[in-house]
Amino acid sequence: MEKTKRNRPSWDQYFLKMAMLVSERATCPRMHVGCVLVKDKQILSTGYNGSLPGQPHCYDVGCMIVENHCIRTIHAEMNALIQCAAHGTSTNGATAYVTNMPCTNCTKALIAAGVREVVVFSEYHNTKAEEFFEASNVKVRRLPMPEKLIDYDLESFSSAKIIDADKLDEEKQ
Ligand SMILES: [Zn+2]
Numbered sequence: 001m002e003k004t005k006r007n008r009p010s011w012d013q014y015f016l017k018m019a020m021l022v023s024e025r026a027t028c029p030r031m032h033v034g035c036v037l038v039k040d041k042q043i044l045s046t047g048y049n050g051s052l053p054g055q056p057h058c059y060d061v062g063c064m065i066v067e068n069h070c071i072r073t074i075h076a077e078m079n080a081l082i083q084c085a086a087h088g089t090s091t092n093g094a095t096a097y098v099t100n101m102p103c104t105n106c107t108k109a110l111i112a113a114g115v116r117e118v119v120v121f122s123e124y125h126n127t128k129a130e131e132f133f134e135a136s137n138v139k140v141r142r143l144p145m146p147e148k149l150i151d152y153d154l155e156s157f158s159s160a161k162i163i164d165a166d167k168l169d170e171e172k173q
């Protein structure tokens with residue numbers, strides 16, 4: 001049967017779903033956040049909340065709690081901005097797709113980095129995001145959480161040739 005366009009995501013759903021996928025790499029059990037910076041429908045960078053490179057993960061050594069917050073990780077939005085900084089990519093005029101409304105610090109960093117629009121599907125506690133975004137004319141859009149399922153039905157694609165997993169193991173030995 002020919003595949004229908006039924007499950008084809010919109011651009012917004014596509015980038016939000018990607019933010020969810022990115023969040024799977026988070027290293028702190030208290031929060032999983034994913035951020036995708038986008039400009040002209042191109043992904044500039046991605047980020048999740050994680051420890052500094054080479055430093056221990058909360059999942060392995062426990063959280064580092066200060067005033068009821070885990071402070072070990074760099075937040076997803078910061079990590080996405082840092083990736084752009086490290087690789088010399090301009091974030092001016094970008095849109096940030098984030099799983100959750102940014103915290104106050106990330107909000108300020110996004111605004112200062114020239115992000116003009118933020119798209120989220122959930123809220124975050126104790127954040128001044130709304131106020132700061134509004135004061136800087138950054139557009140905030142709240143959308144429903146996208147479908148969690150990844151729709152990839154290899155067996156249904158007539159052009160695909162499935163790789164035999166047992167054979168892969170043999171080659172590795
Ligand atoms: Zn933690």
Ligand SMILES: [Zn+2]
Nearest residue numbers: 075102103106
């Ligand atoms: Zn943050």
